[in-house]
Every structure is written in structure tokens, then in C-alpha cells.
Amino acid sequence: MQFERKDILDIESLSAEEISFILDTADRMKEISKRPVKKVPTLRGKTVVLFFYEPSTRTRTSFEIAAKRLSADTLSISSGSSSMVKGETLVDTARNLEAMNPDVIIIRHYSAGAPHTLARLLKTTSIINAGDGMHEHPTQALLDLMTVREKKGYIRDLRIAIIGDISHSRVARSDIMGFTKMGAEVVLGGPLTMIPAGIESLGATVAGNSDDAVRGADVIIMLRIQKERQQSFLYPSDREYSKVFGLNPERLKKAKKDVLIMHPGPINRGVEISSEVADGPYSIILEQVTNGVSVRMALLFLVAGGVRNVNSD
Amino acid sequence: MLILIKGGRVVDPGNLDGIMDILIDDDRIIEIVPSGKSEKGGSGLLKGRVPERIIDASDKIVVPGLIDMHVHLREPGQEYKETIETGTLAAACGGFTSVCAMPNTIPVNDNRQITEYILKRTREAGNVTVYPVAAISKGLEGMSLCEYGDLKEAGAIALSDDGKPVSNSRLMRRAMEYARGFRLPVISHCEVNELSAGGVMNEGAVATRMGLAGIPNAAESIMVMRDIALCELTGAHLHIAHVSTHESVNAIREAKRKGIPVTSETAPHYFTLTDDAVSGYNTNAKMSPPLRSAFDREAVREGLSDGTIDVIASDHAPHSSIEKDVEFDFAANGIVGLETSVSLCLKLVEDGVIGISELIEKISKNPARILGIEKSIKIGGIADITIIDPEAVYTVDSGGFRSLGRNTPFNGWKMKGRTYLTMVCGRIVFENIMTQEGSL
Numbered sequence: 001m002q003f004e005r006k007d008i009l010d011i012e013s014l015s016a017e018e019i020s021f022i023l024d025t026a027d028r029m030k031e032i033s034k035r036p037v038k039k040v041p042t043l044r045g046k047t048v049v050l051f052f053y054e055p056s057t058r059t060r061t062s063f064e065i066a067a068k069r070l071s072a073d074t075l076s077i078s079s080g081s082s083s084m085v086k087g088e089t090l091v092d093t094a095r096n097l098e099a100m101n102p103d104v105i106i107i108r109h110y111s112a113g114a115p116h117t118l119a120r121l122l123k124t125t126s127i128i129n130a131g132d133g134m135h136e137h138p139t140q141a142l143l144d145l146m147t148v149r150e151k152k153g154y155i156r157d158l159r160i161a162i163i164g165d166i167s168h169s170r171v172a173r174s175d176i177m178g179f180t181k182m183g184a185e186v187v188l189g190g191p192l193t194m195i196p197a198g199i200e201s202l203g204a205t206v207a208g209n210s211d212d213a214v215r216g217a218d219v220i221i222m223l224r225i226q227k228e229r230q231q232s233f234l235y236p237s238d239r240e241y242s243k244v245f246g247l248n249p250e251r252l253k254k255a256k257k258d259v260l261i262m263h264p265g266p267i268n269r270g271v272e273i274s275s276e277v278a279d280g281p282y283s284i285i286l287e288q289v290t291n292g293v294s295v296r297m298a299l300l301f302l303v304a305g306g307v308r309n310v311n312s313d
Numbered sequence: 314m315l316i317l318i319k320g321g322r323v324v325d326p327g328n329l330d331g332i333m334d335i336l337i338d339d340d341r342i343i344e345i346v347p348s349g350k351s352e353k354g355g356s357g358l359l360k361g362r363v364p365e366r367i368i369d370a371s372d373k374i375v376v377p378g379l380i381d382m383h384v385h386l387r388e389p390g391q392e393y394k395e396t397i398e399t400g401t402l403a404a405a406c407g408g409f410t411s412v413c414a415m416p417n418t419i420p421v422n423d424n425r426q427i428t429e430y431i432l433k434r435t436r437e438a439g440n441v442t443v444y445p446v447a448a449i450s451k452g453l454e455g456m457s458l459c460e461y462g463d464l465k466e467a468g469a470i471a472l473s474d475d476g477k478p479v480s481n482s483r484l485m486r487r488a489m490e491y492a493r494g495f496r497l498p499v500i501s502h503c504e505v506n507e508l509s510a511g512g513v514m515n516e517g518a519v520a521t522r523m524g525l526a527g528i529p530n531a532a533e534s535i536m537v538m539r540d541i542a543l544c545e546l547t548g549a550h551l552h553i554a555h556v557s558t559h560e561s562v563n564a565i566r567e568a569k570r571k572g573i574p575v576t577s578e579t580a581p582h583y584f585t586l587t588d589d590a591v592s593g594y595n596t597n598a599k600m601s602p603p604l605r606s607a608f609d610r611e612a613v614r615e616g617l618s619d620g621t622i623d624v625i626a627s628d629h630a631p632h633s634s635i636e637k638d639v640e641f642d643f644a645a646n647g648i649v650g651l652e653t654s655v656s657l658c659l660k661l662v663e664d665g666v667i668g669i670s671e672l673i674e675k676i677s678k679n680p681a682r683i684l685g686i687e688k689s690i691k692i693g694g695i696a697d698i699t700i701i702d703p704e705a706v707y708t709v710d711s712g713g714f715r716s717l718g719r720n721t722p723f724n725g726w727k728m729k730g731r732t733y734l735t736m737v738c739g740r741i742v743f744e745n746i747m748t749q750e751g752s753l
Contacts, residue, residue, distance in 0.1 A: 013521070019412070038316065051372065054335075082649060089638070089639055090639065091638055091639070092642060109640070110642075111640035111641060111642040112523055112524040112525050112594070112641060112642065113523065113525075113594030113640065113641045114640050116593070116594055117594065129404060132524065133524050133525070134524035134525070134526070135524025136524065173521075173522070173524060178577065196520075196521040197516050197517050197518065197520070197521060197527060198517050198518025198519075198521045198522075199518075199521050200521060201518040201521070201522065202521070264574070274449075302441075
């Protein structure tokens with residue numbers, strides 16, 4: 001196929017075929033990171049701007065490493081240092097950035113839809129969404145898909161449990177859409193205060209409780225619980241959450257024998273996931289991080305590669 | 314100046330419906346006769362007089378001047394969004410001879426000076442009649458009552474903290490009791506802040522898919538039910554603004570059945586659009602209350618059809634690109650409506666939801682009754698008249714709006730039916746020269 005997208009804004013707009021193509025490309029990129037000299041000249045002379053309105057260590061570092069391994073020049077702007085603190089609007093900031101002709105802008109923003117606004121305004125610069133509000137985090141879903149496909153060999157018909165604060169999670173939305181597009185079954189668990197209205201319309205089912213969600217699961221994705229959510233009455237205490245919804249060795253027994261445990265990080269040990277499980281034999285949390293670099297290399301290559309249209313063989 | 318409106322279908326619900334000629338002398342209607350008789354010499358309506366202007370209204374509908382009882386004119390304080398001059402020009406263009414100006418100006422219209430200022434600016438630059446609505450509470454802060462007696466004397470026609478709810482039930486109770494003594498209707502913006510806080514659109518599948526925080530129907534309907542209970546307690550005239558949910562419609566229907574003195578309005582966007590319009594993070598579909606589900610839209614249409622909803626008002630809320638060309642979370646609530654309202658209302662008639670007569674009740678007769686003013690086509694009456702061309706087909710172009718606001722979700726929509734002419738006190742303040750035929 002030909003990959004003709006200028007931007008990577010969300011999983012929702014990607015087809016299953018495009019997702020497979022991205023994952024295939026990421027699989028090939030992975031080898032580069034294992035070389036003693038981890039650098040190829042593919043994006044030499046290209047400029048990649050990392051524009052982070054929200055604090056991030058993992059995602060930003062991952063993108064930066066990905067860009068550098070492809071020899072792109074990278075530039076990192078964070079909210080504290082950018083002119084947004086001086087009151088400049090997103091639109092004006094974007095137009096100013098574009099005037100300097102970057103090839104790719106990777107944006108993380110606390111408002112849903114901000115990358116879409118940028119993509120509409122900037123006619124030539126590619127936009128990659130590194131997480132927008134509670135909307136989507138497409139590169140996280142792609143690395144999750146890559147990791148599961150690598151471990152299981154396939155995605156179709158797997159039972160994927162996602163447990164935690166679905167309402168506020170962009171990872172959950174992207175994962176639900178990504179896994180269902182690839183033919184998996186997605187079951188959601190968590191307190192009902194954290195299950196948003198109409199989530200079934202994305203293709204997931206809601207389990208009655210976390211035991212039901214875990215039961216028979218091939219993959220369990222645990223979401224980070226944000227402690228400030230107690231103030232909005234979403235859950236009573238860490239103690240209760242850990243007991244009723246957390247993943248511990250006891251609850252894990254209800255899953256399939258070869259279950260994979262994933263987490264987008266950073267983890268709250270002892271709250272949504274016990275240390276035994278996080279560090280245990282089923283956990284592939286760090287492999288997710290490794291694959292994150294490959295997926296982001298693939299996406300940078302596909303949107304900014306010498307020609308935008310990359311032919312598959 | 315003598316003006317003859319000739320051959321139009323005159324629709325004044327409860328009063329007139331037929332092809333008639335209307336003769337206007339200065340600000341008054343002086344003759345109304347069935348069409349055709351006016352040519353018959355001395356016995357006809359002209360009685361030998363020669364009108365300076367003859368308006369051919371054949372195939373058009375001639376109605377009492379339309380009233381939009383929910384408009385934000387932004388003056389004083391935010392003249393970059395709208396002024397009394399531009400807002401009333403938009404009103405004239407939309408067919409409205411009168412508008413109610415909501416009090417959330419800067420400063421707030423919570424005292425005689427601001428009410429008088431609005432009326433003074435209307436006399437200087439206004440194109441239609443402006444009825445100032447004063448605030449229920451000082452500064453719209455929900456802490457203390459405004460001086461309703463003084464405000465009414467200065468020209469305030471109703472009370473509202475529109476844009477914000479009156480969260481304190483005791484203050485609302487006292488406001489309604491006190492307002493009743495001055496026969497001032499209380500227009501309630503129904504919203505439970507604790508339920509809507511953080512929300513930017515309707516709660517539901519669309520918000521979930523888009524990752525936007527939702528506002529549940531209950532944020533509106535709980536407050537509608539509270540205010541109905543306070544209305545029952547106090548006997549004040551309660552008018553529920555911009556009804557958007559099926560629960561609200563049901564509650565109002567039940568209250569009316571029990572004889573509680575409540576009236577209500579909705580806006581064209583609530584009977585036309587659903588929360589799907591937000592797709593693509595369209596900030597021109599962001600307003601408060603938010604666009605709801607198709608089920609709610611249907612309930613609003615039923616409420617219009619069975620009379621539960623008395624009034625259609627646009628909630629005209631002009632904003633500049635500074636407020637709208639931003640992240641969806643940060644975009645201001647509200648859309649302009651004066652220049653698209655009549656066309657969207659006529660679609661209701663075309664869809665068979667209500668008849669033309671019921672429509673004129675909702676955009677002229679009922680608002681007049683609620684506000685305690687008169688809008689009628691009758692001999693000796695003030696010549697506030699709107700002529701509608703129900704067949705005119707056009708495409709909405711927000712660039713051509715008279716309003717300073719361009720924030721409409723209806724830009725590019727194909728419409729059928731629009732205002733042909735607007736007359737305020739015998740003065741023609743708008744006429745659609747594009748489709749005009751046979752004028753002098």
C-alpha cells in the first residue's frame with residue numbers, strides 16, 4: 001500500500017490496513033535500535049519540533065530518541081519556556097512555527113482537538129499527536145498493538161481488558177479503537193464513575209466488575225489512577241481502589257495462563273498494580289517502552305521520509 | 314408618510330388570517346381591508362389618498378413585528394463583539410422589530426444607569442426596539458437582589474441572570490416573590506454548576522469519542538424542576554430560557570398542566586442540531602446549554618408542537634474570532650442567531666412540526682404576552698410589521714451578516730424562507746432588495 005497521510009492525529013481515522021502497515025514499518029525499525037551505532041541517515045536535514053504543552057518525560061524522550069536515530073534535527077519546546085505563557089494563542093504559535101519551515105511538529109496538549117486544529121491550519125508541516133486532553137494518544141496505542149502482536153503473533157480475537165479511569169484516559173480511547181479495529185475484543189473495567197457515557201459506541205463492552213474484566217483475558221492494560229480524582233468524588237481512597245480494582249496476583253489468576261500485563265506508565269505501585277505483578281513474569285511494561293521508540297521512528301519515517309509515499313514491498 | 318402593504322397574507326393569530334391590504338400613516342396602522350377593495354375609489358381603503366410607497370406583498374406573509382426575547386447586544390463593554398447599532402441592524406435584517414437585551418454586559422445591567430444607557434444608545438443608534446432585561450442579582454453574582462422597582466421605572470422589562478444560574482435557592486425564592494410585586498417576569502438560565510463544571514459539550518457518546526468533558530441533561534433539568542417548585546411557591550411568572558433537554562420539556566409540560574405560571578423558550582439550534590455538530594471540534598457549535606442528543610431534539614420539537622414551549626428565541630451571542638479560534642475547551646459559549654432564526658423557524662413549518670400561525674405565536678404573540686407588551690395588526694395599532702417571503706431560497710453567508718459576530722454553525726446552509734421587510738413604528742428598517750419586485 002501507499003501511506004499518504006500528512007498527519008497522525010488519532011487512531012479513529014486510521015484504517016486497519018494503515019495500522020498494520022505502521023506496525024510492519026515499526027518492526028523493521030526495531031533492528032536499528034539494536035545496532036552499536038544506532039543512527040541511520042533517513043531524515044537528515046529534516047526538522048522535527050517537539051511541542052509539549054503538558055509535562056512528559058517518557059513520550060517526549062521516546063520521540064526525541066526516535067527522531068535522532070533517524071538523523072533528524074530536533075527542537076524541544078515546553079509550555080514553561082514557550083510564548084504561550086506570554087498569552088500567545090495556539091493558532092498564532094503554530095503560524096509562527098510554520099514560518100520557520102519545520103517538517104514535523106509533535107504536539108502534546110491538554111485540550112482535546114488541539115492537534116487537529118494545528119493540522120487544519122498548517123498546510124505543509126506534518127502533525128503527530130502525542131496526546132490531546134482526554135481524546136487520543138495514538139502513538140501509545142500503536143506501541144501497545146506492536147507489543148501485543150510481537151508477543152502473541154496476532155491481535156485478532158484476543159481478549160483485551162482495560163482497567164482504570166477510562167473517562168479521563170486518552171490511552172484507553174486510542175487502545176479501544178486500535179484493538180477493535182484489529183479484530184480484538186475489548187472489555188473495560190473500573191469504578192462506574194470512571195466509565196464514560198456511550199463508551200460502548202467505540203466497540204468496547206463494560207464488565208460488571210474487575211474480576212469479570214480480568215476473567216479469560218489475553219492482555220490486561222492497567223491505567224494509572226490519578227490521586228487528585230479523589231477530590232471529584234470518582235473514588236473514595238487508594239486503599240479501596242487497590243482492593244477492589246487493583247491488579248494483584250490473586251485477581252491475576254482469573255486471566256489466561258499466558259496473559260500479558262501492560263501499563264502506559266508511570267505506574268502507581270500498590271494502587272492500580274501491585275509490585276509483584278508489575279515486576280512479575282507476565283509484565284511487558286518495559287518492552288512497551290522499547291517498542292515506543294520503534295513505532296515513533298516508523299511514524300516519523302512515514303510522514304517525513306524522503307517522499308511522503310512509501311511503497312511497501 | 315403613507316405606506317400601503319398590498320396583497321399579502323396577513324397572519325395575526327387570534328385576530329386575522331387572510332389576504333389583506335394594510336395602510337400605514339406614520340407610526341400607526343390606519344386601515345385594514347380584504348385585498349382588492351382598496352382600488353375601488355372612494356369606498357375603498359385609500360379614500361382618495363395616494364400612498365408614497367406601495368409594497369407588493371403578494372405571495373408573502375405579513376405578520377405582527379417579531380420579537381426575539383433573548384439577545385446579547387454586548388453594549389456596553391464588549392463593543393468589539395457587537396453594538397446596539399449592529400445588533401439591532403442584525404435584528405431588523407432577521408425580521409425582528411423588538412429584542413430583549415440580556416444584562417451580562419460590562420458593567421452588568423443591574424442598576425438604573427445601565428438600563429438608561431442602553432435605552433439612550435438605542436434611541437441614538439438602534440434600528441429596532443430594545444427592551445433591557447435587568448439582572449436578578451447584583452453583578453450576576455447570586456448574592457444580593459437588584460433594585461427591581463427602580464429598574465422597572467427605568468425601563469427594564471424582565472429579570473435574568475442569564476449566562477449564570479441563580480444557585481442559591483433562597484435568593485431565587487425571594488427574587489421571584491419580590492419580582493411578582495412589580496409584575497416582572499423572571500427568566501431563568503437553568504444550570505446546576507456542580508454538575509456542569511468542567512463540561513464543554515453534551516455528555517454522551519460524541520463527547521466520549523472526542524475526549525471532551527460532558528454536561529449531563531440533569532445539569533439543566535434539576536434546576537428547571539427547582540424553579541418550577543419555587544414558581545409554585547411564589548406565584549411569580551417564571552420563564553425558562555433555552556430549554557434543551559427532554560426532561561426539562563416534560564417537567565414544564567407537567568407544571569403547565571397543574572396551572573403553575575411557567576412559560577418557556579427554546580432556540581433554533583436546539584430544534585435543528587444535535588451534539589454531532591461539535592464533530593471536528595467546531596467551536597461554532599459550542600454553547601450553554603450544549604447541543605443535545607437526537608432524542609432531546611425530538612422532545613423539544615414535540616414541546617413546540619404541543620405548546621409546552623411558548624417561545625422561540627435565538628440566544629444571539631456574538632463573539633469575535635479571539636474567543637472562538639481557540640482550543641475547544643477554551644472557546645466561549647454561544648452563537649449568533651438573529652439573522653438565521655426565521656429561516657430555521659420556517660423549516661419547522663415545512664416539516665409540519667407547527668403551523669405558520671403557531672410559529673407567529675412563538676416569535677411574536679407569546680413573547681409580547683410574556684413581556685406585557687402588545688404586538689397586533691389592528692387599526693390604530695403601532696405599525697410594527699414583518700413581511701416574510703416563505704419561498705425565497707438562499708445560502709447562509711456569515712461574511713454578509715450585519716452582526717459583528719460570525720460565529721454560526723449554519724454558515725453555508727441552504728435555507729428556504731426569509732425576511733422580506735421589517736417595519737418598526739411605520740419606518741422600514743430592512744428590506745431584502747435581492748428578491749424585491751415592484752418597489753418604487
